[in-house]
Amino acid sequence: MSLPPSAPSAEKPSVLRETDGEARTLARRLVRSARFVSLAVVDHENGFPAVSRALTTTDLDGVPIILVSALARHARSLAADPRCSLLAGEPGKGDPLAHARITVFASAEPVPKDGDVHARLRSRFLAKHPKAALYIDFGDFSFFRLVPTSASLNGGFGRAYALQACDLLIGANVNAEDWQQLGERIMIKYQDASRLAEAVGAPKASNYRLCGIDPAGFDLISGNVSFRHDFHSEISSPEVAEAEVKQILDVVQTLRKI
Numbered sequence: 032m033s034l035p036p037s038a039p040s041a042e043k044p045s046v047l048r049e050t051d052g053e054a055r056t057l058a059r060r061l062v063r064s065a066r067f068v069s070l071a072v073v074d075h076e077n078g079f080p081a082v083s084r085a086l087t088t089t090d091l092d093g094v095p096i097i098l099v100s101a102l103a104r105h106a107r108s109l110a111a112d113p114r115c116s117l118l119a120g121e122p123g124k125g126d127p128l129a130h131a132r133i134t135v136f137a138s139a140e141p142v143p144k145d146g147d148v149h150a151r152l153r154s155r156f157l158a159k160h161p162k163a164a165l166y167i168d169f170g171d172f173s174f175f176r177l178v179p180t181s182a183s184l185n186g187g188f189g190r191a192y193a194l195q196a197c198d199l200l201i202g203a204n205v206n207a208e209d210w211q212q213l214g215e216r217i218m219i220k221y222q223d224a225s226r227l228a229e230a231v232g233a234p235k236a237s238n239y240r241l242c243g244i245d246p247a248g249f250d251l252i253s254g255n256v257s258f259r260h261d262f263h264s265e266i267s268s269p270e271v272a273e274a275e276v277k278q279i280l281d282v283v284q285t286l287r288k289i
Contacts, residue, residue, distance in 0.1 A: 047191050054192045056261055058184045059199060061133045063089050063250065064259035065119040066159065070097065074104070075111035087117070088152075088159045091210050091245045093201045094176050095135065096152050098163065101171040109175060113139040117177060133184045135199065137177035144173060151211050152176075158218055158242040159252060201247045201265055213269035214244050217276065224251055230279050233258040244272055 048054070067086050074081040083105040085097040095117060099106040109115060120132030142149050152174045157164055166172060182194040221227060221241040228239035228251050236253035243250040248261035249272075266272045 046189075047193055050192050050194055050198060054184055054186065054190075054194070055198045057131060057186055058133050058182060058192075058194055059093060059201075059247065060259045060261065061120045061131060061184075062095060062135060062199060063093065063248070064257045065095075065121075066252075066255070066257050068095070068097075068117040068119050070105060071116045071118075072105045072108040073112045073114055075108040081105065081108060085117075086156075086160050086163065087119075088156050088243070089245075090152065090155065090176060091205050091207055093199055093245070093247070094178055095137070096156060097175050097177060098156055098167060098172055099175060100169070101173065106173075109139040110141070115139050115177060129187050131184075131186045131190075133182055135177070135182045136180050138180060139175045139177055142174040142176060147208070149174065151207060154211065154215065155243055158214070159250070159257070201245065205246060209269050210245060213273060217241060217244055217249075217273060221276075226280060227251065227276065228253070228258065230282070231258075231260040233260075241276075244276075246272065249276065 065087055067084055069082055070085045071080055071082045073079075081104065083103070085099060085105070088096050090096055099109075101107070114136075115138075116134055116136045118132060118134050120130065122130045122132075142152060153167060156174070157167065179196040179199050181196060182199060184190075184192040184194055186192070218241055224239040224241045225237070227241065228236070231251075233239065233251055233253075234256055236256045239251050239253040239258075241249060242252045246262075246265045246267075248259060251258045251260070262272070262275060266275060
């Protein structure tokens with residue numbers, strides 16, 4: 032069986048809008064800010080679509096990550112057939128269909144437990160889900176990278192887009208080790224990220240902390256509130272990203288003095 036197409040065909044209905052920068056930004060923000068997703072797999076026993084819920088974060092390149100137990104039915108299904116999809120985007124007040132959401136079609140790649148990739152994902156996952164420390168190292172738990180093949184974005188009524196995998200991914204030439212070191216250093220530095228959250232327009236909440244950074248932006252979290260701030264453009268190095276965060280705070284401090 033073939034994977035979903037990576038781009039819309041000529042026969043796609045005309046209700047689809049042309050994918051632009053605004054749509055790409057919204058799509059990336061929905062995926063990267065998600066704390067959990069609805070995960071659809073091909074059930075390994077009966078072949079039917081099966082939907083579950085999974086905690087998630089993203090890798091440095093924007094690929095969604097899930098942590099699952101080998102005992103879970105959806106984990107066994109992914110091992111048998113890596114095709115899957117995830118739905119991200121939480122409804123707010125009013126009609127749930129008026130709020131943005133995205134379906135990402137993906138191929139699940141298991142991550143071996145011995146190696147730098149697993150160590151990086153473990154660190155990034157715990158930064159977003161600290162309570163997972165209770166079970167993350169159990170023998171039956173492991174990570175999957177859900178590598179996108181295409182996506183369907185609904186930005187609300189009348190705002191439908193078909194996206195390619197490249198619309199979601201970032202940092203093709205990222206030095207993972209350097210960015211991981213920055214992430215660990217900056218999360219310690221900004222354990223209290225309240226001023227940073229205020230500066231970038233995060234929803235009002237207490238005890239924000241910075242839980243991740245990558246070439247396209249950084250992530251803040253406060254309890255059940257997760258917020259993604261995107262840089263104006265992808266940043267070339269960890270040093271420039273750290274300087275960008277400092278500049279945001281400097282601007283706020285200057286404005287407060289005026």
